[in-house]
Amino acid sequence: MVTLDEVFELLKDQRRRYVLYCLYEKDGPVAVSELVEKIETWEDDPPGTDEDIDRFEKIALDLKHVHLPKSAEVEFIQYDKEQGVIQAQGSPEEFDAVLTIAMIIEEPEEADET
Numbered sequence: 001m002v003t004l005d006e007v008f009e010l011l012k013d014q015r016r017r018y019v020l021y022c023l024y025e026k027d028g029p030v031a032v033s034e035l036v037e038k039i040e041t042w043e044d045d046p047p048g049t050d051e052d053i054d055r056f057e058k059i060a061l062d063l064k065h066v067h068l069p070k071s072a073e074v075e076f077i078q079y080d081k082e083q084g085v086i087q088a089q090g091s092p093e094e095f096d097a098v099l100t101i102a103m104i105i106e107e108p109e110e111a112d113e114t
Helices: 004-011 014-025 032-042 052-071 093-106
Strands: 077-080 085-088
Touching: 004 014, 004 052, 004 093, 014 032, 014 052, 014 085, 014 093, 032 052, 032 085, 052 077
Parallel strands: none
Antiparallel strands: 077 085
């Protein structure tokens, strides 16, 4: 069972919350590249600059080395580094409730289009 401290630790960082929002909305594994693209649209920086590739790579590195491994510390999130996919499976109802509330409060742009 996930503790309240673990839930809040997962939700503490905006990028990690964005990962969790994507996982919550998808059924099955999600490619890291798909997460990066979605997070890139949700973050405040305006798209279409020459630095988009650098930004994509920075987000990808941040996810791969920090947020995906941290998310996978709970038993209902599985991160396969080799395949480059992550998924949530069997999350507790309490976690789903808190995550839903966070999504409502934060309202990431285009969240309903995933």
